[in-house]
Amino acid sequence: MDGPIPQLDPELAARLRRNADGLVCAVVQQHDSGEVLMVGWMDDEALRRTLDEGRVTYWSRSRREYWRKGDTSGNIQWLKGIRIDCDGDALLVTVDQSGPACHTGTRSCFDTFEVPR
Amino acid sequence: MDGPIPQLDPELAARLRRNADGLVCAVVQQHDSGEVLMVGWMDDEALRRTLDEGRVTYWSRSRREYWRKGDTSGNIQWLKGIRIDCDGDALLVTVDQSGPACHTGTRSCFDTFEVPR
Numbered sequence: 001m002d003g004p005i006p007q008l009d010p011e012l013a014a015r016l017r018r019n020a021d022g023l024v025c026a027v028v029q030q031h032d033s034g035e036v037l038m039v040g041w042m043d044d045e046a047l048r049r050t051l052d053e054g055r056v057t058y059w060s061r062s063r064r065e066y067w068r069k070g071d072t073s074g075n076i077q078w079l080k081g082i083r084i085d086c087d088g089d090a091l092l093v094t095v096d097q098s099g100p101a102c103h104t105g106t107r108s109c110f111d112t113f114e115v116p117r
Numbered sequence: 118m119d120g121p122i123p124q125l126d127p128e129l130a131a132r133l134r135r136n137a138d139g140l141v142c143a144v145v146q147q148h149d150s151g152e153v154l155m156v157g158w159m160d161d162e163a164l165r166r167t168l169d170e171g172r173v174t175y176w177s178r179s180r181r182e183y184w185r186k187g188d189t190s191g192n193i194q195w196l197k198g199i200r201i202d203c204d205g206d207a208l209l210v211t212v213d214q215s216g217p218a219c220h221t222g223t224r225s226c227f228d229t230f231e232v233p234r
Contacts, residue, residue: 012232015230025142025156027144027153027156029151029153033151034146034150034151034152035151036144036146036153036209038202038207039142039144039202039206039207051232051234079234081231081232081234082231082232082234083227083228083229083230083231083232084227084229084230084232085155085156085226085227085229086219086220086221086223086226086229087226089156090155090156090226090227092153092227102203103203104203106203109202109203109204109207110200110201110202110207110209111200112200112201112202112203113132113200113201114198114199114200115129115168115198115199115200115201117168117196117198
């Protein structure tokens with residue numbers, strides 16, 4: 001009774017230019033404040049899951065597994081929209097972030113260190 | 118009469134976690150509007166030049182050369198600030214973007230295509 005294996009929309013897949021590991025860079029932005037929260041990585045399946053579920057899923061390069069943000073921490077990213085950049089190797093993912101985005105407990109992964117000038 | 122070769126601040130360099138090509142991802146955001154303009158790549162020298170000159174310089178992966186944004190197009194990125202993310206492999210570069218950021222002529226590289234849902 002299994003259905004067909006779900007796949008990313010082929011037209012969308014054709015727009016992506018993946019790196020040697022099959023990944024594109026995903027920049028994650030809070031939809032209303034404009035704050036940049038983090039950068040993650042997605043393969044086609046992570047992008048498909050994100051679109052189908054309305055919750056952001058990444059490919060974890062360190063753990064080598066899919067990682068749906070918030071499953072462990074509770075800090076869910078609800079999907080608002082996705083844009084693809086001009087050369088197809090970066091996504092801009094707008095979200096409604098529940099709680100902190102960073103595993104360190106800060107709202108953004110960029111909150112830790114500002115380069116002195 | 119040449120001085121010492123300029124180097125990136127060692128403390129800053131120690132915070133970076135570069136990919137196999139020696140690069141970190143740079144997310145570029147307009148400082149006042151919060152708009153995400155593009156994603157580029159920097160090695161240590163591109164980051165040093167960016168900090169020293171106050172104008173954003175990337176490493177072009179396709180042309181394999183340094184690329185100071187605006188030298189050809191006139192669309193300069195004036196540096197406002199740089200933050201490093203929690204695991205050191207991404208930078209958030211805030212700029213004042215002169216004209217369009219994208220080579221296609223749009224303000225942002227993410228203006229071209231929104232993924233339908």
